[in-house]
Amino acid sequence: GAVVSQHPSWVICKSGTSVKIECRSLDFQATTMFWYRQFPKQSLMLMATSNEGSKATYEQGVEKDKFLINHASLTLSTLTVTSAHPEDSSFYICSARKGGGDTQYFGPGTRLTVL
């Protein structure tokens, strides 16, 4: 199997606070983990790519100081949205690459609402 979990599944926070989202590969060691965001009625947009023990690579237009990614082990990556604002409200989804291929397995997503 290739199961990826995310925690929490949803979170509501006040503007200016920080929120941490965890992504875990449950039954495999992930070569690489990815973070996406998805706005309503839109497709997935890649935010960053992370490998265990190294700094994440951010896509153009994504603020690395706002979206902190830590990839502590081969099964865990975290995304911290710092000083969140209402425009950061979105559906955040992580994925993990298993082995040497291109295939990514996705987590169930985290719905972030910033008030």
Next chain:
Amino acid sequence: TQLLEQSPQFLSIQEGENLTVYCNSSSVFSSLQWYRQEPGEGPVLLVTVVTGGEVKKLKRLTFQFGDARKDSSLHITAAQPGDTGLYLCAGANDYKLSFGAGTTVTVRA
């Protein structure tokens, strides 16, 4: 600008009918993946196609990768209400995925 163009954007059909979703690009991909996503959930992998011209069948679903590895199609035979969902294609290069905008499929009972 979407790297991958998916069509149609919406598709509503009667149970038992067939449907085809297309995914086109001017870029060449090392592989192409199809996912299905339910509201409020993450995408679930349906298939990965790697070789140009490859055809893969998954029960009533048939996936084809173009010879030049730039386009793909998903064909569903005798669609059922359980096939309702958002279908996404994603092309891979350097292990990163670029997603199409998605096709919302509704199968009416």
